[in-house]
Amino acid sequence: MDRRTQAGVSMIEVLTALVIIMIGLMGLSGLNLRAQQAEMESYQRVQALIVLQDMVDRVNANRKVASCYTTGSSYLGTGTGLTPNCTAGTLEQQARATSDMTDWSNLLKGTSEKVGTTNLGAMIDARGCLAYDSAAAPPTVTVSVVWQGLSPTAAPAAIGCGLNLYSAETLRRGVSTVIRFATL
Numbered sequence: 176m177d178r179r180t181q182a183g184v185s186m187i188e189v190l191t192a193l194v195i196i197m198i199g200l201m202g203l204s205g206l207n208l209r210a211q212q213a214e215m216e217s218y219q220r221v222q223a224l225i226v227l228q229d230m231v232d233r234v235n236a237n238r239k240v241a242s243c244y245t246t247g248s249s250y251l252g253t254g255t256g257l258t259p260n261c262t263a264g265t266l267e268q269q270a271r272a273t274s275d276m277t278d279w280s281n282l283l284k285g286t287s288e289k290v291g292t293t294n295l296g297a298m299i300d301a302r303g304c305l306a307y308d309s310a311a312a313p314p315t316v317t318v319s320v321v322w323q324g325l326s327p328t329a330a331p332a333a334i335g336c337g338l339n340l341y342s343a344e345t346l347r348r349g350v351s352t353v354i355r356f357a358t359l
Contacts, residue, residue, distance in 0.1 A: 212325050216348075219298040223320045223350050226282050230303065230318050231354055233275040238356055240264035243272035244316050245307040250336060251276060252283030252302040279303060283320070298322030298348075304336035313358050319351040 234244045243261035251257060259276035261269040281287070285297035300323040308315045321337035327345035334349035341347045 216324055216326075219322055219324070219348065220350070222298050223301070223322060223348070226279070226297070226301070226303070227318055227320045227350050227352060229282065230275070230279050230305070231352060233279065234305075234316050234318070234354055237268060237271050237275065240268040240272050241314060241316050241354075241356055242307050242309065243269065244276065244305045246276075246303075246305045250302040250304045250340075251280035252297075253300045254340075255280060255302070276305070299324075300341065302337045302340065311355075314356050316354045316356075317351060318354065319349060321347055321349040324348045 230244075234241060237243075240261060240263045242263050243259075246257060249255065249257045251259075257280075259273045259280075261272040263269070264272075280303070283297055283301040283303050285301070287297075298320075302321050304317075304319045304321075306317040306319075308317070319334050319336035321331070321334060323341050324346050327343060330344035330347050331349035331351075334351050336349060336351070337347055338344075
């Protein structure tokens with residue numbers, strides 16, 4: 176083989192190696208993007224659990240008027256016009272329940288952290304629902320938090336809060352818990 180053939184073969188080998196390296200780097204950047212999405216999804220779930228526990232604590236602290244903690248068929252948080260209204264218990268208990276629900280709605284809207292006028296302290300399009308069930312033995316309050324995820328997955332079928340309020344049900348995420356009140 177003469178030197179010209181050798182030089183051409185080396186150039187083809189270098190180009191092939193570059194193509195393989197570029198494909199590998201593109202794969203790494205895709206993997207990095209998926210890792211960042213998963214990290215954001217995880218962060219939002221943790222935030223939702225913190226906000227959920229906050230309302231559970233509020234209801235437990237004012238349990239004598241647990242019936243005040245309901246949103247009916249509506250929700251609190253992003254895009255709500257619901258004004259909490261309580262008619263059970265004493266005026267102090269009513270005021271506390273109304274204040275709790277208003278504060279919780281603001282938490283869902285992300286008003287706890289701001290940059291300029293933009294709210295940043297919550298999940299994407301967070302909404303919360305409260306359902307009081309006096310027929311249950313013992314009575315219960317179901318607290319649910321829903322938000323928009325970043326990539327499609329299975330919709331939370333057992334949680335009715337925020338149903339059909341997102342661009343696709345497969346983007347809706349949710350957590351929920353039930354508080355039971357013992358009758359002593």
